[in-house]
Amino acid sequence: MFKNILIIGFGLIGSSIARGALKAKITNQILVYDKDKTVKNRLKKAKFKKVQYFSSVSEAIKNANFIVICTPVLQYEGIFKYLKNNNNITTIVTDVGSTKSNIVKLYNDSYKNDFKFVPSHPIAGTEKSGLEHGFAELFHDRYNIICPVGNKKNKSITIVKDFWRKLGMQVDIMSAKKHDKILGLTSHLPHLIAYSLVLTAMKKEKTMKSSIVKYSAGGFRDFTRITENNPNFWRDVFLVNQNIIHDFSKSFISEMKKLNLEMKQKKSSLLLSKLEKTRKVRKSIIKAKMAGKFIPND
Amino acid sequence: MFKNILIIGFGLIGSSIARGALKAKITNQILVYDKDKTVKNRLKKAKFKKVQYFSSVSEAIKNANFIVICTPVLQYEGIFKYLKNNNNITTIVTDVGSTKSNIVKLYNDSYKNDFKFVPSHPIAGTEKSGLEHGFAELFHDRYNIICPVGNKKNKSITIVKDFWRKLGMQVDIMSAKKHDKILGLTSHLPHLIAYSLVLTAMKKEKTMKSSIVKYSAGGFRDFTRITENNPNFWRDVFLVNQNIIHDFSKSFISEMKKLNLEMKQKKSSLLLSKLEKTRKVRKSIIKAKMAGKFIPND
Structure with a gap:
């Protein structure tokens, strides 16, 4: 149970995580940051409950208890910089990116002392994009691959594993290269x-x-x-x-x-x-x- | 309305035509020939109504009022020989094959005086095979392409067009080459x-x-x-x-x-x-x- 979950990038995947997490009672509060400013109004239109929208990523990060990055993978570097400057070192950050070696390298080279990161990749999706098309069951019975940045048995990995399992996923652990x-x-x-x-x-x-x-x-x-x-x-x-x-x-x-x-x-x-x-x-x-x-x- | 419809090759497409034709009341009697002898028992298991199975293709052809060939395209030559020897010259034959130039050539070169043929291709299907997976609605709102063997305005074409339309299809006419x-x-x-x-x-x-x-x-x-x-x-x-x-x-x-x-x-x-x-x-x-x-x- 997290006090809140911050989702950075609120599209199909991000909004499905939000729906799934609320439904599975992993949290009662979703924080949202998306660089697309239309998201604020679309959240209202879609009648999203228990969601707080932030127009500033630093503000959102400051308040976050658990963070999931759901943006295209080349946007991570910018987000990592914000995390370095704003995040509490104990807050766990995970992601949903489809490539892993590049972000493991980026983290290990420049950010490993700044925040806890557990790269993950839920293998699930539909052809649709946008928060309007997300649904809580998207992850049910699908696989999630976690690619540890260091020691495979640390506590953060157990927490992230547990998070995806509560969304209905089976979790596998492997190297980013694999x-x-x-x-x-x-x-x-x-x-x-x-x-x-x-x-x-x-x-x-x-x-x-x-x-x-x-x-x-x-x-x-x-x-x-x-x-x-x-x-x-x-x-x-x-x-x-x-x-x-x-x-x-x-x-x-x-x-x-x-x-x-x-x-x-x-x-x-x-x-x-x-x-x-x-x-x-x-x-x-x-x-x-x-x-x-x-x-x-x- | 046909007295009966013979379907040669009773798989997903053939059985969907049978179901659709009975449902649309285009006929009250389906004749079936399939070189796979298991089809006889599978028809019974699937509780197919108003269907008569023939173990001999010549017997089936002799009794047929309207014929649809639903076999792989390289089997047409064998079937055309049977049609030449057994069929009433007035019976209309159509098909569902995915290639057209080869069969138009085959017909025009060797069989054009033996039976009336209107090549057609319903662009519809699923990933399944076998009569067990057919359904009457397979053709709804899909396109059917008719490739005339000669004059585009003969009566046989009108009849075949009408047949597919009653199964829910839109019909286009074009050359086999196109x-x-x-x-x-x-x-x-x-x-x-x-x-x-x-x-x-x-x-x-x-x-x-x-x-x-x-x-x-x-x-x-x-x-x-x-x-x-x-x-x-x-x-x-x-x-x-x-x-x-x-x-x-x-x-x-x-x-x-x-x-x-x-x-x-x-x-x-x-x-x-x-x-x-x-x-x-x-x-x-x-x-x-x-x-x-x-x-x-x-």
Whole structure:
């Protein structure tokens, strides 16, 4: 139980944490800072209860009991500076960023004596952005990866672990390096692919573009779903994790070229066995309850 | 109103047509042929009403009043031979195949005097296969593309158009060549990309593979959804439409390489503007009611 929780960056993820934390009674008071000034009015419109909005991040930090950073990852450095100058050394800070090596390095290099930091990454989301689309159950049955900045058994880690568990998550601990590699493949590469496909389609002439929209139910629409995400967020991920993404892109492109060649050479049974194999991966994802449900006619 | 409708190939699409046609009262009797002999018992288990199963395709064709081919596209030649030998010249045959130039050519070259054929393609589906997963509403508000084999204004086309409209579809008419190009981009390329990504992931070492499944909610699971489809169906599409798929693959790969380079060169504002642009495509798809709804925690 925290006296209050400060959420810096109040979008889909931040607002879902707020909803989840209030619902799970981890706190009775949410403090909000967001550099987007429209958030203040939108909080009112959305009838958010037990939420206090701050227009100054230093003011918000001064009053905070537990802090979660929910901004694009390249904004951390600015926030860390405020934390250094304003925060109580005992206050625990965590985050939800999709890259970890860069922020662990930043913290260890320059801020480790200024505040307690436990980097974490809840693997959950929808295609929507904005506080209006958040919901308390977003984290239920999903995984959270914690990447310790130092000793794996310190008390702060236990507190942050417990926080995510109360929001319904399962928590894993691993190095930032391992996290960035895994997420490079499960998230960053898929997003880059989706953006590339949509950009390819956008280059077509006008009549073809309108056909793409009309007949997108054939598969294309699935790719556009993940490109609906916050562009600032993804720009930062791509810039920060580019080495790993580049390596996986290479493997993926070579796989795709191979399939194209096999199609040309009419390697019918080889193609079939490859397509059959991929179903097994899908089955594991369904078994792990990560699949979600898609309703085509909604 | 047809006396009966024969569906050759009774999987997700075939069984959804059967359900939709009975519900819309287009017919009172569905005839079924499927080369998979388990279909007979599965029809009983699924408590399908007003359905007559045939173990011989010639027998089924002899009795048919209206025919819909719902098999993978490379099986059409065998079926066309049966239609030539058994069918009444006045019976109208349509299909649901995802490639059109090849079957229009096949028909025009060798079968145009044997039966009336109106090639069509309902752009609708889910990731599931099998008659157990079909539902009458699958086609509601989706588009169907008809690719006439000859004169665009003959009576058979009107009848087939009317058939799909009664199942809830909007019908467009275009050349087979145009169809194959558009579907190459809206469906075949996305599927090839999804298969390539899953195959790339499958090559990783065991620990990484299990991490991919656990953390698939970051985006990867969306790609596995479309790889759950019938492998025979997709093998045939890839073999038949490979030239067009190859061309689009090249554009897509070059787009992806460009993004990778821009990431490396830290072209921050260029990246951001590209990611922002793609949202517009998504918005058009939502506006066209093609998006569907994804429920992450189902």
